[in-house]
Amino acid sequence: MTKTISDVICPFCGTLCDDLVVTVSDDGTKLLDVENACAIGAEKFLHSQASDRVTRPRMLQEDGSAVEVSYDEAIEYTAQLLAKAKKPLMYGWSSTSCEAQSVGSEIAEQVGAIIDNTAAVCHGTTLVAVQNVGIPSCTLGEVKNRADRIIFWGCNPAHAHPRHMSRYSIFPRGYFTGKGHKNRKLIVVDPRTTDTSSLADIHLQVEQGADYELLQALRAAVRGQELTGDIIAGVPKAKVYESAELLKSGRFGVIFFGMGVTQSLGKDHNIDAAIMLTKDLNEYTKFSIIAMRGHYNVTGSGQVLGWQFGFPYSVDLSRGFARYNPGETGSIELLKRKEADAIMVLGSDPGAHFPIRCVREIANLPSVCIDPHITPTSEICKLHVPVAFVGVEVGGNCYRMDNVPIDSRKVVEPPEGMMTDEEFLRAVNTRITEIKAA
Ligand code: SF4
Missing domain, CATH: 3.40.50.740 (Rossmann fold)
Known part of the structure; x- marks a missing residue:
């Protein structure tokens, strides 16, 4: 005989998925199966059953x-x-x-x-920036139900937070986002091509360590100011303007950012600038910012x-x-x-x-x-x-x-x-x- 437990929380990444279904033996001593978790989340549960587990100090x-x-x-x-x-x-x-x-x-x-x-060694710089300039934020529930503009900056949720996009940010159909990913536009800022950037409407391949420059250029473009130079932080100027217009045209946008921007050159100043970009975008539409916390x-x-x-x-x-x-x-x-x-x-x-x-x-x-x-x-x-x-x-x-x-x-x-x-x-x-x- 077995027991099934639903609405279980996954204790692996900061997404804290809360819809797992776990099957255990009737006496509760053996964990037999995990449903709905991604591969890394399921492994966390199954590893507790490993036969070579250390059980004494x-x-x-x-x-x-x-x-x-x-x-x-x-x-x-x-x-x-x-x-x-x-x-x-x-x-x-x-x-x-x-x-x-x-x-x-x-x-x-x-x-x-x-x-x-x-x-x-990860988002401490974010915490310093929040103390510097505050943070306009929201919940992941609001993202699911309202957001139609998403930025992933310096993060790769396809690998690090595997169910983030399917539960909250890109694919789900929410109260005001009934068409799911069809109504959402995604910008990914990453020097590398990743599994997340392959889903993007715009991939800004920022020059390594030049996030601060690109953030400030986006702020200027959002305000309609003239940018000098054809290439800014490795990104063609036209793409910076196109991104700014895409962000402004949404009804509700969110910037998600990870260690690619918190631990690269500029550190907390990058996050200051990202928060100020969020503030600037609120002059035109509703925008929030959320750190992609790991543990x-x-x-x-x-x-x-x-x-x-x-x-x-x-x-x-x-x-x-x-x-x-x-x-x-x-x-x-x-x-x-x-x-x-x-x-x-x-x-x-x-x-x-x-x-x-x-x-x-x-x-x-x-x-x-x-x-x-x-x-x-x-x-x-x-x-x-x-x-x-x-x-x-x-x-x-x-x-x-x-x-x-x-x-x-x-x-x-x-x-x-x-x-x-x-x-x-x-x-x-x-x-x-x-x-x-x-
Ligand atoms: S995304 Fe995967 S690892 Fe993260 S909380 Fe959800 S199931 Fe767990």
Whole structure:
């Protein structure tokens, strides 16, 4: 016998699709099938059933081997590591629930840590730009029901957010968009030809690193100003004017942007300009802008840090109060300056994404990696603590890329005796309180 669970949330990317159908065994111990998810989303669910999954904490030995330890030993090691460090770094948080993130913030405050999330290497520049100039935004539901002009700038949702276009931005028929993609015009800005750009009505092949120039040229074209030169940022001038007219002629438009523009030359200034382009377009029609957030709850991590400390990432609590100065208080800068004396990573993989200098520094530090998977980070940290999959084996609140909170659900039991990350963090927090009081 089997059970079918509908309206399940996918805990992989920031699209947070909420229409999955999962089949489990009658006793809820085996996950058998996943419907409606894309390939990467389905793999996340099915990976929880892998026979070679690590189910107990492992401590790295001097000779490079790893020995299994109990959760109690792992809690003691983590609590001692954080309580004794002068400036611990607590990094990640983007692949876990808001509940676990909230406990992490309590620990960070108690030990005077720097707490940072993966925005440090993706949309942190977006958050800075939003603080600079604000953000005219909307929900993905509004996009589905209203938008007839879409820009994908520096992102490739066909691969990174595979159901974004079919659920929200291009193909679905909404309340005012009954003809689906036939009534939507798509502009893709990308130096490369991609599976997303192949769907575009206009593909602006911007010169690598010249997004700022193209954004400002589009702003001028939207206002009807004269552009000098035949080619602007690698794009023929006529195409810039054609794009501006296409955007102005719509009833409701949205700019979606990704790391191709947040992490290329210009960084937060690019996003300032993209937001100002959105503002300019609102003189002619209705326009919004949304960041294509990657990890399924990186947006939630910014929300939790925001309501706890007033800042969305790179928060330095080492002086007993919250400081925020991206470029100084970020994880990369801290590791490059060799200032952290311990590191705890949860729900991300800096071993795969940070510059090699920083990865080497992580390998040299007392370290804990809390993650359901074996990753490059878990392999270089002194202690790896496997935990239940959030959104599969334990529920919890998450924020979609448009800042809409959605509760993820538990659909299957975790392996026997396995802790959730929230339970593990609560136990560590209690033990740190005891150590500090002694
Ligand atoms: S698009 Fe993202 S949220 Fe939706 S099923 Fe695929 S990985 Fe999951």
